[in-house]
Amino acid sequence: MNIDFTYQNPTTIHFGKSALDNLSSELANYGDTIMLAYGKGAIKKNGLYDQVISILKENGKSIVELCGIMANPTYEKVMEGAKLVRENNVDLILAVGGGSVIDCAKAISASAYCEGDAWTRYWVNFEPVDNKIVSVASILTLAGTGSEMNGGSVITNNDVKLKMGRVFSSEMNPKFSILNPEYTFTLPKYQMVSGIFDMMSHLMEAYFSGEDDVTSDYLIEGLLRSVINSARIAVQNPNDYEARSNLMWSSTLAMNPIMGLSKTQDWEVHMIEHQLGAYTDCAHGMGLAAISLPYYRYIYKFGLDKFVRFAKQVWAVDETGKTKEEVALAGIDAMESFMKECSIVTNIKELGATEEILPLIANSTVLLGGYKVLTADEILEILKIACAAG
Numbered sequence: 001m002n003i004d005f006t007y008q009n010p011t012t013i014h015f016g017k018s019a020l021d022n023l024s025s026e027l028a029n030y031g032d033t034i035m036l037a038y039g040k041g042a043i044k045k046n047g048l049y050d051q052v053i054s055i056l057k058e059n060g061k062s063i064v065e066l067c068g069i070m071a072n073p074t075y076e077k078v079m080e081g082a083k084l085v086r087e088n089n090v091d092l093i094l095a096v097g098g099g100s101v102i103d104c105a106k107a108i109s110a111s112a113y114c115e116g117d118a119w120t121r122y123w124v125n126f127e128p129v130d131n132k133i134v135s136v137a138s139i140l141t142l143a144g145t146g147s148e149m150n151g152g153s154v155i156t157n158n159d160v161k162l163k164m165g166r167v168f169s170s171e172m173n174p175k176f177s178i179l180n181p182e183y184t185f186t187l188p189k190y191q192m193v194s195g196i197f198d199m200m201s202h203l204m205e206a207y208f209s210g211e212d213d214v215t216s217d218y219l220i221e222g223l224l225r226s227v228i229n230s231a232r233i234a235v236q237n238p239n240d241y242e243a244r245s246n247l248m249w250s251s252t253l254a255m256n257p258i259m260g261l262s263k264t265q266d267w268e269v270h271m272i273e274h275q276l277g278a279y280t281d282c283a284h285g286m287g288l289a290a291i292s293l294p295y296y297r298y299i300y301k302f303g304l305d306k307f308v309r310f311a312k313q314v315w316a317v318d319e320t321g322k323t324k325e326e327v328a329l330a331g332i333d334a335m336e337s338f339m340k341e342c343s344i345v346t347n348i349k350e351l352g353a354t355e356e357i358l359p360l361i362a363n364s365t366v367l368l369g370g371y372k373v374l375t376a377d378e379i380l381e382i383l384k385i386a387c388a389a390g
Contacts, residue, residue: 013148019180030092032062075123091135143252151169197288199255298382
């Protein structure tokens with residue numbers, strides 16, 4: 001562990017079938033006005049909305065609703081929520097949904113009392129938040145982003161075609177998060193497997209960096225094996241509680257963000273996907289999946305030993321009679337086979353990408369990289385491969 005770090009995570013997690021029973025005691029810590037933030041109505045169909053509303057009313061809370069938060073939350077939606085917070089003097093933002101809803105809630109918290117343009121200050125210039133913030137809490141219904149236990153917030157500004165992620169300080173973490181794996185049972189398979197690759201990508205972007213012996217890498221390998229095993233079970237039986245609970249907790253651990261401690265990390269796949277999402281509004285996990293295969297095949301030689309380790313420790317590739325390059329590529333091939341087994345998208349055309357927008361995506365991608373920092377031209381080449389994938 002060669003890189004110094006300070007780690008703090010103030011989020012309280014209530015996990016399991018009885019997790020919602022803790023909401024009343026948590027609400028006692030906050031004022032009278034609660035903003036209930038949620039998506040496009042799934043929680044009304046599965047009955048969770050009625051349960052939450054009932055608990056809020058039993059505790060004497062006034063409820064302000066912000067509904068219709070989209071899969072890729074927009075800055076326009078953030079501003080709508082920020083206005084409601086100010087007008088109603090909201091004491092707590094309770095986000096009920098997946099990572100997009102929770103990301104939007106954090107963005108609203110940071111932006112509601114911001115002086116000046118919050119987008120420019122907090123997502124472009126990455127200034128520290130120096131204004132009043134509103135406490136955020138979450139009830140999770142989709143495993144994937146880990147937003148329930150971190151300070152991250154990814155927002156799309158449609159006016160400038162930019163999708164930007166910001167990891168705020170831990171004071172922006174949800175104060176508490178309620179995680180009942182049963183809430184994920186009714187998700188469509190597409191959303192479930194998209195979330196599965198999202199959590200895998202979080203782990204891999206931390207993993208594929210550095211050459212030192214870091215405890216975090218051993219943790220990541222174990223979590224990846226757990227995700228792969230539970231994903232296969234959940235795809236066959238979406239109501240398998242053990243598999244869904246393992247996936248939900250793995251997602252939280254993948255991005256809380258303990259797995260990246262003392263590591264340099266490589267978030268280029270996310271940077272490319274953010275711009276793919278800005279232009280196509282695609283499911284985040286699916287975009288990550290379709291980009292990851294050509295990206296890792298492009299850079300593996302620059303971090304060869306780590307890709308060999310990935311193949312052996314995560315995918316159990318037999319190295320007998322193979323060169324290092326062959327072992328590394330066999331690991332990526334094994335990941336591709338797993339993705340296809342789970343019906344995870346491997347072609348960005350399926351996500352709405354066209355040849356015409358590929359240069360726009362490449363030229364607007366933030367260049368970070370890890371083992372190799374790519375140019376915009378190299379990213380364009382990767383996108384072309386992702387567009388032609390079989």
